[in-house]
Amino acid sequence: MPEIDRKGLAESLQQINQALADLAAQTGRLAGAVVNGRSDDERVQVRVTDGWRTVTVRLREDTFRSYDLATLGDVVTRTIRDTQQRARAAFERAAEQLEDPRFDHTELGLRRLESE
Amino acid sequence: MNPTEDPLADFFTPEDFPPVDADAEQEVPAQLERLKSASYTGRDPEHLVSAVVDGDGMVTRIRFAGTAVTRAPQVVERAVATAIQAAQRQVDAAARAAVGKAFPHLGAAPEEDESYGGIEMAVGPTAHTGDGTDA
Numbered sequence: 478m479p480e481i482d483r484k485g486l487a488e489s490l491q492q493i494n495q496a497l498a499d500l501a502a503q504t505g506r507l508a509g510a511v512v513n514g515r516s517d518d519e520r521v522q523v524r525v526t527d528g529w530r531t532v533t534v535r536l537r538e539d540t541f542r543s544y545d546l547a548t549l550g551d552v553v554t555r556t557i558r559d560t561q562q563r564a565r566a567a568f569e570r571a572a573e574q575l576e577d578p579r580f581d582h583t584e585l586g587l588r589r590l591e592s593e
Numbered sequence: 594m595n596p597t598e599d600p601l602a603d604f605f606t607p608e609d610f611p612p613v614d615a616d617a618e619q620e621v622p623a624q625l626e627r628l629k630s631a632s633y634t635g636r637d638p639e640h641l642v643s644a645v646v647d648g649d650g651m652v653t654r655i656r657f658a659g660t661a662v663t664r665a666p667q668v669v670e671r672a673v674a675t676a677i678q679a680a681q682r683q684v685d686a687a688a689r690a691a692v693g694k695a696f697p698h699l700g701a702a703p704e705e706d707e708s709y710g711g712i713e714m715a716v717g718p719t720a721h722t723g724d725g726t727d728a
Contacts, residue, residue, distance in 0.1 A: 487600035536666040
C-alpha cells in the first residue's frame with residue numbers, strides 16, 4: 478500500500494475547511510434575503526427570510542370581519558406558501574451560483590489519493 | 594510517527610470515527626426520504642393556530658381556532674409564526690433522530706420538547722393534526 482502524503486492531504490483538508498467556512502458565510506448572507514408576499518386583497522401580508530424558513534405574518538385589522546376562519550386559514554396558507562416558494566426558488570438559484578475552485582482542486586486531489 | 598507530529602492530527606481524532614451501526618447507516622437515506630414526505634404539526638401555546646409543514650419546512654396548512662377572533666390581530670400574527678416554528682422544529686428533531694440512529698455522534702439528542710403540548714408528527718402524504726380537531 479503506497480504511503481499517503483499526509484502533509485499534502487492535511488493541506489487539502491485545510492483548504493476544504495476554509496472553503497466550507499466561506500461557503501457557510503456566503504449561504505448565510507443569501508439566507509438573509511427577505512421576500513414579501515400579500516394576498517390579493519392585501520389583508521394578509523407575509524415576510525419570509527432565513528431561506529424560506531422564518532415566516533412573519535401581518536393581518537389587517539378588519540381581517541376577521543372579512544373572512545370566516547376556514548377561508549382565512551386558506552388565504553393565509555396560500556399567501557405564506559406562495560411567498561415561501563418564491564423565497565426558496567430565489568435562494569436555490571443564488572446558491573447554485575456559489576462555486577469555489579478549491580472544492581474542484583481538493584476533489585481531484587482526493588480522487589487521486591483514492592485511486593492510488 | 595509521533596501523533597503530535599502528524600499533520601492530520603488537527604483534522605481527525607479517534608472520536609471522529611466511532612463505531613457505526615452499518616444496518617442503521619444503510620437505512621438513513623430512505624428514512625430521510627420518508628421524513629421529507631411526512632407532515633409535521635405545530636401549535637402556539639394558546640392553541641389559537643395550528644400549522645402543518647412538509648419535510649422541507651414549507652407551510653401546507655394554517656388553521657385558526659374559533660377563539661382567534663377574540664384576540665387582537667397582532668396576537669394571532671405571532672401565534673401563526675410560533676405554530677410554524679413549532680412544526681419546523683419537529684422536522685429538525687425527526688431528521689436528527691434518523692441520523693442519530695446510525696451516527697450517534699452526529700445526531701444530537703432531540704431538543705427539549707417545547708411543543709406546548711400540541712405537536713404531533715404525521716408520517717404520510719396527508720397532513721393532520723393528530724387529534725382530529727382544529728387548532
